Amino acid sequence: MKVCPRPATPLPMASSPKLTLTSGKPLADPKEDHQLVGSLQYLQFTRLDIAFAVNKLSQFMHCPTDLHHQAAKQVLRYLAGTPTHGIYFSSSNSLTLHAYSDAYWVGDTLDYASTNAYIFYLGNHPISWTAKKLKGVARSSMEAEYRAVANTVADIQWICNILTELGVLLPSTPIVFCDNVGVIFLCENPVFHSRMKHIALDYHFVHGYIQDGALRVAHVNTTDQLDDALTKPLPRAQFLEL
Known part of the structure; x- marks a missing residue:
């Protein structure tokens, strides 16, 4: 049979x-x-x-x-x-660089590690992405999201260096999109709070690039966060939409 x-x-x-x-x-x-x-x-x-x-x-x-x-x-x-x-790459694509950064807090209930993900776009084309567990345990969703942004910033600078070596000049400042309002506020606020000492390294790393004008961190609505498909399994309708 x-x-x-x-x-x-x-x-x-x-x-x-x-x-x-x-x-x-x-x-x-x-x-x-x-x-x-x-x-x-x-x-x-x-x-x-x-x-x-x-x-x-x-x-x-x-x-x-x-x-x-x-x-x-x-x-x-x-x-x-x-x-x-x-993935289709068009010769008429723009050269603006932006990224979506996201974290799924306590994505693994066994070791309570969060899942970190990002997608880099050059114009309309995705050129780099990752989905992996963050090292250590984040004590809040904002901490997990901020650590994810820091990892994204580190890699976006690497991509910028590669583009510079290839002679590609970006027409505008790279942007990192995040759907956590607290993270956006922390990125824009020049005052570092003592209660954030556990992410001090990430804070100063990200804020240094923002102060130098090398990048911007902007808010994106949760429904438009493309990274959701890289941080957790989604229902059919939401997965197909993203």
Whole structure:
């Protein structure tokens, strides 16, 4: 009897139930799972829509279970249903540089680490992105968001240096978009508060670039935060919108 293949899925990862290290039963032979997730890590270099799912699955590679392997296969079914998705680069694209920065506070309930993500755009084209866990535990959502902005600023300066070496002159100051009002206020406020000592390094690092006019940090509405798709699994409608 011939078994029909499972249909394609519109999501690379289901929003529920959440995958954890203890989900499912350990695989007797994890080799196939290691090969699959390892291959997906290369594919996410051109498919940012699977970046979060691949990052999440990579966290279980030391002890994959049957549910982890099923989730990896769901990514394959999603890719099978979206073979025409990709990134188009136009020669008429503008050279303005901007980024979306976001953090999902306490994204992992096992170690309480937050998930950090950013997407860099040169004009309308995404040129760099990441989705990964922040080191350490953030004591508030604002701290997690500010640390995410600091990581984004560090990488945006690296991209600026690359563009300078290539002879590309940016027509305007790079902008980092964040949906946390408290973070925006902290970036614009020249007075450093003693209660923020635990993120002092990130504060002075970001504020130094802002004072020099090398970049701006601006607010973006949560509904327009493109990074949401890189920080957590989303329901179908919201994922497709982003």
